[in-house]
Amino acid sequence: MPAATPTTSGIGRVLVAVYGVLALAATGRSVFQIIDRFDEAPVAFLLSALAGVVYIVATLALAFGWRRVALATICFELAGVLIIGTLSLLVPGADVGSADPRDRTATVWSAYGLGYLLVPLVLPVLGLLWLRRRPAASGA
Amino acid sequence: MILGFTVVLVGVAVLAGLLCIVLGLAGKAPADLTVLSLVVVEVLLLAQIVMALVAPAVGNAMTGNPAEFWLYLITAAIIPPLAVVWALTDRSRWSTVVLGVGALAVAVMAYRMHQIWTVQLG
Numbered sequence: 001m002p003a004a005t006p007t008t009s010g011i012g013r014v015l016v017a018v019y020g021v022l023a024l025a026a027t028g029r030s031v032f033q034i035i036d037r038f039d040e041a042p043v044a045f046l047l048s049a050l051a052g053v054v055y056i057v058a059t060l061a062l063a064f065g066w067r068r069v070a071l072a073t074i075c076f077e078l079a080g081v082l083i084i085g086t087l088s089l090l091v092p093g094a095d096v097g098s099a100d101p102r103d104r105t106a107t108v109w110s111a112y113g114l115g116y117l118l119v120p121l122v123l124p125v126l127g128l129l130w131l132r133r134r135p136a137a138s139g140a
Numbered sequence: 141m142i143l144g145f146t147v148v149l150v151g152v153a154v155l156a157g158l159l160c161i162v163l164g165l166a167g168k169a170p171a172d173l174t175v176l177s178l179v180v181v182e183v184l185l186l187a188q189i190v191m192a193l194v195a196p197a198v199g200n201a202m203t204g205n206p207a208e209f210w211l212y213l214i215t216a217a218i219i220p221p222l223a224v225v226w227a228l229t230d231r232s233r234w235s236t237v238v239l240g241v242g243a244l245a246v247a248v249m250a251y252r253m254h255q256i257w258t259v260q261l262g
Binding site: 010011013014017018021024025028029032035036102104116117 | 205207208211215219223226230232234235237238241242245248249255259260
């Protein structure tokens, strides 16, 4: 574990842990979907893989105290889940992932992350609140 | 997978998750009860691995994609050990919460695995 910084002690650690699990789950699943059934929803799966990579970066940024990177990645995730989630519900034919979490083409952002207990929707909000409360001690 | 065992696995994982989160928020550092609850979850996962290897030979084959199923199961089996190592290196209330988060993640994965085995067509 890296040396203790404001986000590696206390509740920041829980945030890192949850982001880590989500990064693992989202990336693993999107890689599998791309390998196994890419032609069924190519755009959705590529978006999901991108989300997974950004989740990994967000996890590292929170763990190592890279404030600006954490802010950027978390904002990207929040925008992503809101935009893709809305599209998946309003435009059923769009290649953004199925709104039914049990479907083969469901992704981490489809239906606002319903298949992941809405964690992709709630977590960025908690992350942003956490970053706001933290003093910018370590700068970038 | 067998429905009865899945119910036990998911149930125990949810209970362990809630127990650890509640005790963590109440200020308890990782201790025998919380760490052992994750050990129990891990034992059930290891049993699940054995069962999934044996099942097709006794007529219980999965309907979904085997690669996807095993991806979930192996990932799930890695989480409790990682969470316990985390808890033992940082003995604070928040690492108890992390134990709980790990257990809940396992519960969700076990539920998905059951879907892949019984409902999803691979």
